[in-house]
Amino acid sequence: MSSAAHSVVEPSRWVRILAGTVVVIYAIITIVPMLWIFMTGFKTPPDSISYPPKLLFEPSLEGYVNLFTTRTRQTPEYMQQLPPPQTWWDELVRSRQMVIAGPSKFGERFMNSVIIGFGSTFLSVFLGTLAAYAFSRFRVPLKDDLMFFILSTRMMPPIAVAIPIFLMYRAVGLSDTHLGMILLYTAVNVSLAVWLLKGFIDEIPREYEEAALIDGYTRLQAFVKVVLPQAATGIAATAIFCLIFAWNEYAFALLLTSGTAQTAPPFIPTIIGEGGLDWPAVAAGATLFLIPIVVFTILLRKHLLRGITFGAVRK
Amino acid sequence: MAETTSALDRIAARAARATPVPVARRLRGLSDRGIAWLFITPTILLLLAINIFPLIWTIWLSFTNYRANRPTLETEFIGLQNYQRVLSNPDVWHTLQVTARFLCWTMAIQTVLGFALAWLINRQFRGHGFWTTVILLPMMLSPAVVGNFWTFLYQPQIGLFNYVVSFFTGIPPSSFQMIGDVNLAPWAIVIVDTWMWTPYIMLICLAGLRSIPDYLYEAAEVDRASPWRQFWSITVPMVLPFLMLAVLFRAIENFKMFDLVVELTSGGPGSVTELASINLKREAFEKWRTGYSSAFAIILFVTVFGAANIYVKALNAVKNR
Numbered sequence: 329m330s331s332a333a334h335s336v337v338e339p340s341r342w343v344r345i346l347a348g349t350v351v352v353i354y355a356i357i358t359i360v361p362m363l364w365i366f367m368t369g370f371k372t373p374p375d376s377i378s379y380p381p382k383l384l385f386e387p388s389l390e391g392y393v394n395l396f397t398t399r400t401r402q403t404p405e406y407m408q409q410l411p412p413p414q415t416w417w418d419e420l421v422r423s424r425q426m427v428i429a430g431p432s433k434f435g436e437r438f439m440n441s442v443i444i445g446f447g448s449t450f451l452s453v454f455l456g457t458l459a460a461y462a463f464s465r466f467r468v469p470l471k472d473d474l475m476f477f478i479l480s481t482r483m484m485p486p487i488a489v490a491i492p493i494f495l496m497y498r499a500v501g502l503s504d505t506h507l508g509m510i511l512l513y514t515a516v517n518v519s520l521a522v523w524l525l526k527g528f529i530d531e532i533p534r535e536y537e538e539a540a541l542i543d544g545y546t547r548l549q550a551f552v553k554v555v556l557p558q559a560a561t562g563i564a565a566t567a568i569f570c571l572i573f574a575w576n577e578y579a580f581a582l583l584l585t586s587g588t589a590q591t592a593p594p595f596i597p598t599i600i601g602e603g604g605l606d607w608p609a610v611a612a613g614a615t616l617f618l619i620p621i622v623v624f625t626i627l628l629r630k631h632l633l634r635g636i637t638f639g640a641v642r643k
Numbered sequence: 644m645a646e647t648t649s650a651l652d653r654i655a656a657r658a659a660r661a662t663p664v665p666v667a668r669r670l671r672g673l674s675d676r677g678i679a680w681l682f683i684t685p686t687i688l689l690l691l692a693i694n695i696f697p698l699i700w701t702i703w704l705s706f707t708n709y710r711a712n713r714p715t716l717e718t719e720f721i722g723l724q725n726y727q728r729v730l731s732n733p734d735v736w737h738t739l740q741v742t743a744r745f746l747c748w749t750m751a752i753q754t755v756l757g758f759a760l761a762w763l764i765n766r767q768f769r770g771h772g773f774w775t776t777v778i779l780l781p782m783m784l785s786p787a788v789v790g791n792f793w794t795f796l797y798q799p800q801i802g803l804f805n806y807v808v809s810f811f812t813g814i815p816p817s818s819f820q821m822i823g824d825v826n827l828a829p830w831a832i833v834i835v836d837t838w839m840w841t842p843y844i845m846l847i848c849l850a851g852l853r854s855i856p857d858y859l860y861e862a863a864e865v866d867r868a869s870p871w872r873q874f875w876s877i878t879v880p881m882v883l884p885f886l887m888l889a890v891l892f893r894a895i896e897n898f899k900m901f902d903l904v905v906e907l908t909s910g911g912p913g914s915v916t917e918l919a920s921i922n923l924k925r926e927a928f929e930k931w932r933t934g935y936s937s938a939f940a941i942i943l944f945v946t947v948f949g950a951a952n953i954y955v956k957a958l959n960a961v962k963n964r
Contacts, residue, residue: 339766348768354760355777358838362780364803365792377801379816455689458682466679478686481694483947485899487923488940491933492700493693495711515693518686547678576785578902583928597791597906607795614788625783629776633850636782636843637892641850641885 365618368611376607391608393417395434395599395616399426434613437595441617443506444591445574448513453567455514456521457559461551463522464529465537475523479638482519486579494584504585512580517570520638524569527639528562529555565631568624575621592617698944705937712931725938735939737914738922745829745918746897749836750890756837757844758886762878764845765852779846781839790906793835797821822908828916832904836897844889851885852878884962891954898947919943 339347368376370387399421410427413419421428459478463471493512494503502508532555540550556563578593585591596613599606625632633641673681705725709718729735760778764771781789796804797820805816821831855877863873901920904910910917910925923943927936 344766344768347763347766348771348774351760351763351768351771351774351778355774358778358781358842360803361793361796361838362784364796368795379801379806381801381803381806455686459686462679462682466675468679468683474683474687478690481690483895483951484694484698485920485923485940485943485947487899487901487920487927488701488944489694489697491704491711491927491937491940492697496697496700511689512693515689518689522686547675548673551678572783576787578785578787578905579924582905583924593785593787593902596788605795610791610795614792617788618784621783621785622780625780626776629772629779632779633846637847637888640888641847 362618365611365614368607369615371608371611373606373608376611388420388608389417390420391606391612393420394606394609395612396432397421397428398430398432399424400429401426432599433595434592434599437590437592438616440506440589441575441591441593444509444513444589445571447506447510448517448574449567449570451510451514452517452521452570453525453563455518456525456566457556457563459518459522460525460529461555464526465534475526478519478522482516482638487583490580490583493580497584504588504590506589509581509585509589509591512584513574513577516577517573520573520635521566521570523638523640524566524634525559525562527634528559528566532558562631565628565635568628569631569635572621572624701937701940704934705941707934709933710931711927711933721934725935726942728935729939729942734914734922735919738917738919741829741915741917742898742919745832745836745900745916746894748829748833749840749897750894752833752837753841753844753893754886754890757841757889758848758882760841760845761848761852761882764849775849779842782842784839786839786903787906789839790835790903793831793907794822797831799823823912825912825915828908828912832907832916835903835907836900839903840893840897843893844886847885847889848882851882854885855881880964884958887954887958887961891951891958894954895947895951898943 367385369391370389371382371385372388372390375382375385375388376391397417402425404425407422407425407427410422413422418428462468463475468474497503497508502511536554536558537550540554541547545553576593577591581591582594585594592613596610596617597605599609599613628635706720706722707718708721708725710716764775796802799805799817799820804821805819808814808819809816819827821827821834859877859881860873863877868876899920900918901924904916904918904921905924908916910921914922919939920943923936923939926932926939
């Protein structure tokens with residue numbers, strides 16, 4: 329009978345092609361807004377707001393120049409008495425009757441994202457690895473309760489704890505500091521790190537450590553020399569998930585920072601050009617900000633499922 | 644004198660008790676129990692300091708008239724007045740309705756779409772790995788940056804969204820505004836949320852589908868079960884626990900949804916997209932009604948926890964069926 333060929337186990341060629349077509353159409357719809365961000369970053373401001381939307385355009389780096397500089401408009405007389413432009417970006421800005429007044433705050437905000445993102449990632453993975461190892465290998469009293477407690481902290485709405493954290497940070501001088509944000513994101517991420525890493529460490533056979541212990545290693549030596557290298561892939565995957573969260577976080581960054589430690593997500597939407605948002609510059613900022621995550625997502629494919637479900641669903 | 648001696652004796656005895664650990668064993672490092680506590684304590688302390696302590700503080704603040712912008716004002720304990728004010732405020736009920744509607748629509752659409760996509764991807768067509776990754780990308784991006792950029796796509800005069808809609812339907816692009824219109828703005832956020840988070844449901848459903856052993860279908864083939872019957876008797880029940888877990892995680896996240904909507908509509912026009920968390924932020928950080936907003940936060944928190952617990956019970960019932 330032909331029905332066997334049409335079963336779910338072995339779909340027929342036509343079923344595959346049909347399924348593939350629908351999925352590809354959906355994927356293309358998905359990717360369009362992202363491609364549009366990327367393209368807008370290379371448009372000139374007039375091209376970005378032309379109608380109908382321009383699919384073909386002459387690429388320009390004006391968005392990126394505007395993203396990294398602040399500019400002032402000058403009179404033609406003033407422009408004429410200036411020495412000739414030294415660089416291509418000087419020339420680009422002057423062609424719009426403007427001169428570069430200085431760097432913008434984007435670089436600084438981006439660096440804050442890097443410092444806070446990597447700082448909190450390092451700390452949460454460090455603490456998470458230790459705790460996950462202990463939960464995986466030792467008899468800890470109230471283990472299940474402690475594990476659930478750790479997970480439940482992640483379910484709290486950020487705004488519910490933002491007020492006292494705001495007051496607490498103000499009292500101890502941590503508000504609007506890198507350290508304060510690193511500690512905060514670490515506290516949010518450590519739950520994910522413990523749950524994920526416990527899953528990864530559970531999968532490493534205990535025999536490896538037992539062999540090391542018999543060879544005269546101490547527990548700590550066995551942990552550092554045997555377990556850690558075995559868990560390296562899991563640790564890397566966990567680190568990237570923590571980084572993605574810290575990188576994308578917005579509510580705490582908006583409420584608890586005002587300048588010094590502000591990360592890029594609350595900053596990018598405020599990039600103002602002449603007469604409203606400077607869309608090519610916003611798009612350029614968004615592109616630079618999104619690229620690392622896109623790269624990580626592609627690298628992470630295999631671990632995605634465990635990461636987004638705290639390991640609750642095994643794959 | 645006798646007392647002093649006995650005290651000295653006790654100290655000596657204690658010292659003797661403290662040292663019998665052989666030097667060799669101490670060199671071998673900490674005991675297992677010691678390592679366990681050493682490894683777990685920092686995490687627990689950090690969570691107590693930055694999660695539990697603030698939560699308890701929120702509970703305390705919810706019973707006071709404290710205002711964070713006037714710390715000098717004397718703080719008074721006012722009992723349940725804040726809770727009464729929150730629950731009798733029509734604005735609060737409005738934001739809860741907005742949140743509930745948002746949750747219903749996003750969950751319904753994303754569940755159907757996510758499951759359908761997973762089911763299709765599971766057909767293992769050529770290049771399915773690549774296209775799956777493409778579909779997964781939006782959920783890894785920053786919701787705030789994405790929300791901000793979608794305001795650009797939604798611009799009635801220059802945006803891509805209106806252009807595409809008018810290209811396919813012939814409706815003039817400048818005749819409707821997705822985020823400026825009272826009727827369309829809620830749909831604007833549903834569309835972006837669906838775009839971002841359908842992959843989440845899809846991915847978990849895919850794991851569910853892949854966990855179904857082939858022999859179940861083979862047995863059904865032997866029994867001459869129709870594909871339709873196979874779908875409803877094997878596929879759906881086997882994926883349901885996964886799907887319910889995905890919905891739980893998404894519903895919790897969407898209930899606290901803030902970043903995407905703040906950048907997209909900031910609750911407007913009027914307050915048609917004002918989700919509970921956005922209202923909470925306004926009360927706490929714009930009007931500085933700290934006590935009141937703490938009460939509101941606790942009510943939301945209890946709601947999520949209560950609902951999540953009931954839901955988990957249902958989930959376990961489905962799993963153990």
